[in-house]
Amino acid sequence: MTGLALEAINVSKRFGDLQALDRVSLKLKKGGIHALLGENGAGKSTLVKCIVGFYTPDEGEVLLGEHQQLISNPRDAHDLGIGMVYQHFTLVPNMTVLENLVLARPRLPSIIDWNKERMAIAERMKGMPFQLPLDAPVNHLAAGEKQKLEIIKQLLLDVKVLILDEPTSVLTPDEADEVLGQIKDMARRTGLAVLMITHKFREVVLYADDVTVLRRGRYVGSERVGDVSVEKMSEMMVGREFSGTALAREPAADQGVKLAIDALTIEDDSGLPAVSNLSLTVKGGEIVGIAGVSGNGQRELVEALAGQRPTTGGEIRVMGERYRGERQELLRHRFHCLPEEPLRNASVSRMSVAENLGFRCFDRPPHSIGGFLRRRAINAYAQRLIAEFKVSPANTAIPIGNLSGGNVQRAILARELWDQPNVLVVANPCFGLDFTAVAEIHARLMAARNAGAAVLLISEDLDEIIELADRIDVISDGRLVYETTPQAADPIVIGHHMAGHAGEPHAH
Amino acid sequence: MPIALAPFLIPLSALLLSSVLFGAFVWMAGATPSDVYQSIYRGAFGTWYSWQNTLTRAAPLMLTALCTALPARLGLVVIGGEGAVVIGGLVAALAGIALLDAHPMVALVGMALASIIAGGALIGLVGWLRQARNVNETISSLLFNYICIAILNFLVVGPLRDPETLNKPSTHHIGETHMLGYLGDSSIHMGFAFGLIACLILWILYKHTTFGFAVDMVGGNARAARLSGLPVRKIMLLVTFMGGAAAGLAGMIEVAAVHGRANASLNAGYGYEGILIAFAARHHPLAIVPMAILFGGIRAASDLLQRNHDLPDATSLVLQGIIFVLVLASEAIYARMAAKSGYKS
Ligand SMILES: Nc1ncnc2c1ncn2[C@@H]1O[C@H](COP(=O)(O)OP(=O)(O)OP(=O)(O)O)[C@@H](O)[C@H]1O
């Protein structure tokens, strides 16, 4: 089953004085996966939003199928069978899988016959690439299952074109393999056309048939995946050969313990223990990595450190003092924290980039004097951060929510890495970043460590932890179950502990 | 439409459209729209006399609008202005009676403070219930309105009643010499200046101070505010307190400048109208001023409408309602336009 499923012709889109897309074309074939690559801010999300009619292109058009039907608004896209899975979940958390699936349908009868729906959906589920428990409430699903549900939600609407915006950034490599493998299978079987945005070459090589590369809003080229090497793709993305800078791990002078977590106990939203009796110390000039499968208490741990969640036992000490996350303490100890999903956890999307970058400094001179803001000073400060961290576009006046996903991440990283942190807590800092940005962020984390910061790195990416950490802890079911060093680290052993298969958790 | 002008043009067209719809309404009610508009104009803005009338009515409206507009920055929909006016006025009258023998200045300051604390505590309680007990602030503030009105009625009819007030049970008088004065030789009382100054100060507070910045952070994303170590609960309490304090002060003004006593006239709908004004002004403290004057004008003209055109006395409410609905609808249109073109408001 081949043939053209969808074609975008010379699509252009401008935001203010930023040309986000400049005459970009793309041909999507039936029965395969088409990868869309590009640096952060290259225009990938903007292109797919034009395809699904969320944005109206300034120029160019999007045509569907052999009959060349024009898509000009979201309803068209929907009626013509285009489905999109956004990068962030759009599920209703306290409803069940079944309810979410039924509610996703555009035209619902006024009275829903749940028994009938359940049977119909159970029947159709059999043809789906993944199975899910229909009666499980969504907030009990792990990230991987939620992503599967998002995809099934679209497939049940009989889409012919499925668009996925960074579908694997919240998944572990195993989960990603499962999801993408199944989707590829389904595409082959049913002629579904899939357009997938990703930053991971591995996924492109393993699952995609074609790849299109964008660079700063321009179309660079489309290739058969078999015909291009990873080096070639990365060169297409950044316009030059990329030479990763090796990380210099300097032997740091012993700076004493800067962050100490003592018998910490934290509950999750439903009042069940998420973290139990967890103790750990991080010295200055050291990176401690916490590895684990998502949903084992990492989120609650980071939230507690960030002051977003109360603890029910134990304590946190920073620079030897009890720490409660109050502003005075945070500034005095130079405690910095970068949680995952910065748009949800660390920024105010309707405030400007400058204001968001000023969160740590707005109440201190010279950024305010006597309680009065000096917006100029805040702006100048933000300009410096943006230049230093190459946030694009370099415009501090736009709302931060308008930045591309990767650039939001960069901007918030800039805020938290600036000003020589003493203690730095980072969770999945490279989600959604392109490969050049990943290398850069890793170098900066290492630099912060070399400068004497105590870094606690919580990541679901084991490679990242092995690359950066001085010590590795494995978290499983809210406890630290295993400790090792990167030199002695054996991914297989670590994987066993992550999965909780290593017998009784032993004291630590 | 140039995007920079949209925030002004859209509410303006909403106002124009409202007048068209209202015209249709009065026409159906048997009056001539153009005459009705003329009457509204004359009653509200036509003469110096009507201006004074309008501004006098706008005074409490500015303050009650703040009661909704301030917490709105935190994403809270507070509709307890009426209750805060009532309780503020009642407490102010009590303070005034207690301070009968004091210097007028002392008495006025005492009354103002009492009303600010009472109104602030009332709406502050709404904020507290929200963050400590997760009680919906809209519902609780609505219920508090009824409770406050009932308390007022009970007290002025019962224990606090001045036996000389026969057909309108009221508290004792606060003393003629202790009444709030007028601006120059107009008949506009000082309350208007209070309202104006309050709007100005709060605008400066929200726009130019670190406190306003912190409020924006909490309102935009409380998680991010916590990450930055802000005392989210304290800020919520403070903002709801300030909103209630403004409406409480409106109650004091009604007592000290108009009635001289607390009675059922405090419950004249200023609080409810403030909700409409706050929304119509998009919760912007400075935009509240012209909106309050507009609504004050409609109030001032309402007598004339009844007398000259034989229209029912709810007619001005209909006009207010139409304006409210259309301004809200224009808001939605604006948001959608903004999303389409890639800008956010
Ligand atoms: N609504 C908007 N208003 C203004 N600028 C925008 C808007 N949406 C996107 N942009 C800008 O357009 C450019 C392209 O953004 P886009 O989100 O398409 O990038 P992307 O390729 O998806 O990047 P990422 O990998 O970081 O998600 C960015 O510079 C972004 O700041």
Ligand SMILES: [Mg+2]
């Ligand atoms: Mg994107």
